[in-house]
Amino acid sequence: MSDKKVRVRFAPSPTGGLHLGGVRTVLFNYLFAKKHGGDFVLRIEDTDQTRYVDGAEQYIMDCLKWCGLTPDESPLVGGPFAPYRQSERKPLYREYAERLVENGHAYYAFDTSEELEQKRKDVPNFQYGHAYRHEMRNSLSLPLHEVEKLLHDGTPHVIRIKMPEDETIGFDDMIRGHVTFDSNLVDDKVLLKADGMPTYHLAVVVDDHLMKITHAFRGEEWLPSAPVHILLWKVLGWEAEMPAWAHLPLILKPDGHGKLSKRDGARLGFPVYAMNWQDNKTGELTPGFRELGFLPEAFLNLLAMLGWNDGTDQEIFSLDELIEKFSIDRISKAGAKFDFEKAKWYNAEWIKKSEAESLKLKVWEILKSKGIVIKDEAYLLKVIDLVKERCVLLEDFYQQSAYFFQQPAEYDLNAVKPKWTDAKTDFFNAFISILSSPETFDAAELETRFKALAEEKGLKAGDVMLPFRIMLVGGKFGPHVFDIAKLLGESEAIIRIEKALEAFNA
């Protein structure tokens, strides 16, 4: 295993939006692959035709693209083990299932779903396994000629694995250590469905083998079916090449209990999907981190820290750092409750840390969507640098920087009017004269002049500072007021002061 090239896969089923837990699985796969110079493959597990959702596959690929977790092989780019969609590999699985029937490790079962339902009703804790399979209609219980007839007549049937009796099935999980199961307690899972499609159990083993997967990461919810997969690797004769397994801890609801679902997001007011997902049947829109204003760097960062750390106090990691520092033995075993407040903190950190240049396009789009047209890119960059430290979500750039591009539509008059005096009007008229002088000042000089003038007029600087801010911004927020004035420019500042004076004196 150590001399083989590392190959990992993410194998989602295209049934809807991509959950943040799914993205974390992708991330750990990706980090591990890249750390070891391996390949990351995307395989679409679309074996359930009833749950197939149009557009979901494209959506998944778009999510990976947004996150920057590009697969080396996928349905889109192809690869040496194509096709990467299980529905397109359909004929292949039957062959292996039949081979197992021949070996005696699997059998045909003709029970209808009604019969199964009835049996489950009659027998408490019914399991289709060694205890009951002889009471069912299958090639183990029926005489050979009858089985042949049923088969010949094209009777709908499935192929089930025949779990052995009294065996301990165990394996070494990279996260949990040695895990064992009693084969008597594992049921005869369906391998091939009546429609000829494989179930996950068969498909995952066959494809992991054929695609030469060396390390398999998946959520902890798969642990109970691991013995089926382990056994399959064995009876198919591929035991020596079985990938090393890693069952990742689950991401849990912030409140209450259980694993995080998209319903929790709706209920608690935060996204669960990576990007917006629109169900084209119901029209229901499930919000995503991207649209809510998360940076992909922050999204990945916060996901990585949900169940992993590098052993130091470092919290902020770039993707490259994660690749460098990732290691499976630092993944925690216990599930982690998702904390949206902390998620936002990661985003704020990443916005602060980002260069204006890299934020430019995103901010430009946000402002544009609000009707603000930007003609001067250099100006936009300066604005971003000035306000980015007060933005938690990208959308905050609108509120924090709109006034740099348009005059305030309204003023926070309550903050000004009660204390407004003619002396203040006088002060601002005098300040306009300073601004209109041919001399130019930097922000600090402007502040000095402003304060000197205030003193000269017998006013406290503090008494005119806030009104000045309201004049330029409209409200009680934003960066240092002289930085704003300077960036706006003298003539624009004059226009705003004059306009505001009218409102204040009205």
Added chain:
RNA sequence: GGCCCGUUCGUCUAGGGGUUAGGACAGGAGAUUUUCAUUCUUCAAACAGGGGUUCGAUUCCCCUACGGGCUACCA
């Protein structure tokens, strides 16, 4: 119910036979910023319980409790 996995501050976690059990988010207090945010300082806050093993357990073992997952011709 059965099986499997897990359990350190409210949350994410570090640590590990002898520590003042560390950090981060959130919360409290304060400083700076004559707005707000940032930043800084500071406070409060945890080893689920019981048995072992040991000179000594939060750390190792067992049991209990609790939590979670699975128990489909879904993944």
